[in-house]
Amino acid sequence: xxPHAALWTAALLELDVxxxxxxxxxxxxxxxxxxxxxxxxxxxxxxxxxxxxLLYADALPIGSWxxxxxxVATGSSLILSSxxxxxxxxxxxxxxxxGSAYSLWADQPLRQWRSRWNDSSAPLSRIxxxxxxSEVLCAAAxxxxxxxxxxxxxxxxxxxxxxxxxxxxxxxxxxxxxxxxTLLSILNPFK
Amino acid sequence: xxxxxxxxxxxxIQALFNAERxxxxxxxxxxxxxxxxxxxxxxxxxxxxxxxxxxxxxGLALALEEEDGRDPESAQRIQSLKxxxxxxxxxxxxxxxxxxxxxxxxAAAVGLYALGLPILAVCAFYLTLYxxxxxxxxxxxxxxxxxxxxxxxxxxxQISWQGWIKKLRWGGFVLSLALAxxxxxxxSLPFWISVPSVAAFFELKRRDFSALDCxxxxxxxxxxxxxxxxxxx
Numbered sequence: 001x002x003p004h005a006a007l008w009t010a011a012l013l014e015l016d017v018x019x020x021x022x023x024x025x026x027x028x029x030x031x032x033x034x035x036x037x038x039x040x041x042x043x044x045x046x047x048x049x050x051x052x053x054l055l056y057a058d059a060l061p062i063g064s065w066x067x068x069x070x071x072v073a074t075g076s077s078l079i080l081s082s083x084x085x086x087x088x089x090x091x092x093x094x095x096x097x098x099g100s101a102y103s104l105w106a107d108q109p110l111r112q113w114r115s116r117w118n119d120s121s122a123p124l125s126r127i128x129x130x131x132x133x134s135e136v137l138c139a140a141a142x143x144x145x146x147x148x149x150x151x152x153x154x155x156x157x158x159x160x161x162x163x164x165x166x167x168x169x170x171x172x173x174x175x176x177x178x179x180x181x182t183l184l185s186i187l188n189p190f191k
Numbered sequence: 192x193x194x195x196x197x198x199x200x201x202x203x204i205q206a207l208f209n210a211e212r213x214x215x216x217x218x219x220x221x222x223x224x225x226x227x228x229x230x231x232x233x234x235x236x237x238x239x240x241x242x243x244x245x246x247x248x249x250g251l252a253l254a255l256e257e258e259d260g261r262d263p264e265s266a267q268r269i270q271s272l273k274x275x276x277x278x279x280x281x282x283x284x285x286x287x288x289x290x291x292x293x294x295x296x297x298a299a300a301v302g303l304y305a306l307g308l309p310i311l312a313v314c315a316f317y318l319t320l321y322x323x324x325x326x327x328x329x330x331x332x333x334x335x336x337x338x339x340x341x342x343x344x345x346x347x348x349q350i351s352w353q354g355w356i357k358k359l360r361w362g363g364f365v366l367s368l369a370l371a372x373x374x375x376x377x378x379s380l381p382f383w384i385s386v387p388s389v390a391a392f393f394e395l396k397r398r399d400f401s402a403l404d405c406x407x408x409x410x411x412x413x414x415x416x417x418x419x420x421x422x423x424x
Binding site for chain 1: 321370
């Protein structure tokens with residue numbers, strides 16, 4: 001069953017990534033536990049949120065670069081884990097892939113699309129409302145598409161060699177170390 | 192009141208971020224409540240800044256527009272001041288707030304989680320710590336930009352930004368090191384796996400591997416490890 005409330009929460013808080021406020025409500029360390037609570041996976045939500053927070057510590061929106069979308073990644077991983085009986089490592093990989101894919105197929109085109117309003121005479125508040133609504137709908141549509149594909153992902157996962165499935169469990173155990181290394185790398189005072 | 196209006200509207204400065212002129216529409220929206228339409232039209236040119244630092248430029252633009260926004264020479268002056276200030280503040284904001292403050296707050300929050308604090312308290316701590324500084328920068332920037340106008344650059348030079356960045360970077364690095372050590376010591380993996388793993392991932396990150404790339408490498412490495420163990424058995 002698709003967790004609609006969690007999905008729409010992730011889609012709304014996706015606005016905090018760039019468009020509204022940047023209060024870090026979209027960050028995995030906040031969104032993970034919230035979505036975990038909404039999908040009945042409190043502990044996994046907290047663990048996934050902390051892990052993704054560390055892994056995305058160096059995904060910074062500097063200049064014109066669009067980093068992977070942390071809100072969509074967190075939402076995808078927890079939606080998948082609530083709908084399919086998959087190990088956390090698999091959900092983490094799927095979430096990371098979805099976060100990267102979303103920045104390519106949605107964030108970049110949306111940015112291009114907004115250029116059309118540069119010389120428009122329409123009231124700015126109306127343009128703003130339209131752009132915000134588009135962004136939320138885009139995030140929601142992507143998450144719904146992902147949720148509808150989750151049985152396919154679950155079935156494909158079951159067909160993988162046992163070695164890869166074991167590897168995903170090891171990935172989940174090692175992911176915090178990877179996250180700590182990410183922090184060390186970005187905060188390295190010697191570089 | 193007008194500063195408050197610009198302040199709350201500045202939270203939408205990136206809402207209309209576009210590929211062509213970046214934050215031009217957001218800047219216009221922020222100033223829309225307090226400036227006449229004819230003054231806003233000249234602000235439809237390229238503009239890009241770290242969002243928390245936008246207050247400085249908004250305050251400056253507002254003050255100068257009020258002073259003498261109708262004079263064409265003054266309009267040119269406002270544009271050039273806006274551009275020069277925004278590029279300097281963008282670099283500062285990226286280094287300080289994105290590059291150091293956000294990861295350092297994450298390190299502190301995850302550290303508290305690793306120590307056993309409830310996740311709700313960790314989230315509250317993270318949001319309060321992070322937003323405390325960022326909201327202060329947003330508001331103070333607006334007030335100072337409005338108050339000091341062209342002298343804002345001179346005033347900002349008096350603050351030791353690089354010193355603060357260095358201190359915060361060191362503080363965050365020490366926290367991250369403590370976190371890594373905690374994961375190694377408290378984790379369920381033997382030292383001969385966890386220590387080289389941190390070193391390997393650090394190197395991958397140094398080479399700009401994304402989180403997804405690193406995880407894929409790790410997944411394949413772990414799978415290879417299990418394959419070798421199976422063969423050995």
